[in-house]
Amino acid sequence: MHPQQLIKGLANDPGSNSCFLNSAVQLLWHQELFQTGLNQLTSHLCSGHRSCVFCALKVVFTQLRFSDRPTLDAGVLRSALAAQFSDRFQLGEMDDSAECLEQILGRLHFHLVRQQQPQQQCTAGHCITHRRFGMDIQEERACPRCGFVQPGPRFTQLTHYASAGALLSQLRHMGIGRANPSPDVFGLGLRKVAGAGDLRACPKCGGSGGGGCLLLRRKLLSRPDLLCLGLVWDSDRPSGADLGDLLANVGSTVTFG
Ligand SMILES: [Zn+2]
Ligand SMILES: [Zn+2]
Ligand SMILES: [Zn+2]
Numbered sequence: 001m002h003p004q005q006l007i008k009g010l011a012n013d014p015g016s017n018s019c020f021l022n023s024a025v026q027l028l029w030h031q032e033l034f035q036t037g038l039n040q041l042t043s044h045l046c047s048g049h050r051s052c053v054f055c056a057l058k059v060v061f062t063q064l065r066f067s068d069r070p071t072l073d074a075g076v077l078r079s080a081l082a083a084q085f086s087d088r089f090q091l092g093e094m095d096d097s098a099e100c101l102e103q104i105l106g107r108l109h110f111h112l113v114r115q116q117q118p119q120q121q122c123t124a125g126h127c128i129t130h131r132r133f134g135m136d137i138q139e140e141r142a143c144p145r146c147g148f149v150q151p152g153p154r155f156t157q158l159t160h161y162a163s164a165g166a167l168l169s170q171l172r173h174m175g176i177g178r179a180n181p182s183p184d185v186f187g188l189g190l191r192k193v194a195g196a197g198d199l200r201a202c203p204k205c206g207g208s209g210g211g212g213c214l215l216l217r218r219k220l221l222s223r224p225d226l227l228c229l230g231l232v233w234d235s236d237r238p239s240g241a242d243l244g245d246l247l248a249n250v251g252s253t254v255t256f257g
Contacts, residue, residue: 008064010074017094018074024101025077028057029064033225037128044111050076051083053107098159098230105129105158121156121222133158136222141200141214148204150214154221164231164238166193168246176249186251190229194218227254 010022028034038061044054056077063072081089081100084107089095109129113122121136122129139152170189174182182188195216202214231246 006068006070008067008070008072010060010077011071012074015092016074016078017092018078020095020097020100021074021078021081021089023097024104025057025060025064027101027228028104029061031132031226034128034132035061037132038108041112041126041128045114046111047084050079052111053077053080053084053104054111056080057104057108101228102158105133129158130156130222130224132225133228134222134224135160135220135227138219138221140217140219142217143202143205143214146202146205148202148214150203152216159228159230160190161230161232162190162193164233164246165235165242167231168242171249172245176245184251184253184255186249187254190254 010018010025012018012022028038038057041054044052046052046055049055056079059076060072060074078089078091081103082091085103089100089103106129109122109127110116112127112129113124121134125131127134135157136154137157138154141150141152142148167189170193171185174185174189174192176185195218199213199215
């Protein structure tokens with residue numbers, strides 16, 4: 001079989017606990033826009049042999065592309081992460097995959113733009129982290145009864161987190177599983193649950209119910225190529241039916257209104 005057709009991943013030998021890292025690497029590797037973007041980049045602020053996350057990810061991607069073995073050495077990337085984060089990601093220790101992904105992306109921004117993660121949107125055209133994943137968000141709260149708008153913080157995020165249970169309830173309410181649900185049912189469901197459950201009384205009209213509460217709205221001010229979505233279950237053992245229903249209805253494109 002040609003090396004590029006082989007299904008490959010990072011080795012996870014007993015005691016190495018590298019499954020969280022493999023999960024983060026697979027997400028990045030399977031995004032062609034990210035993969036080709038990283039392939040074209042070379043110039044960066046290198047933190048040196050065995051401690052540069054940019055160089056280590058390049059090594060892993062080269063192995064994923066050309067190796068004729070299905071399991072690849074995770075050591076170079078694990079060593080670089082362990083060197084960069086003295087209190088996290090140490091060799092042999094289990095960690096969180098979603099946080100690992102964010103930290104890898106944060107380090108790539110650092111190596112490419114030569115500064116720490118910005119509070120607001122990074123505008124560097126060559127920053128693969130923010131061009132691919134960066135969501136510049138303006139939050140505000142609006143009263144549907146009197147029109148009052150209260151500006152909120154502006155911030156950058158790389159992953160949009162949503163409650164899996166709330167999203168699934170919303171999707172079921174909107175007709176998944178029945179004939180002819182809306183083609184963008186997933187995107188609409190995401191928008192509906194984004195501010196749900198976070199209602200505050202309106203300071204202008206005083207309304208706190210029946211349409212007088214402040215609804216949380218988030219405006220997306222940037223146009224990332226990819227939307228990275230983190231779905232958080234409120235149980236560590238969601239049912240097979242719930243998992244299956246949600247996975248079957250994840251949309252691959254989302255329309256922003
Ligand atoms: Zn480097
Ligand atoms: Zn950046
Ligand atoms: Zn009001």
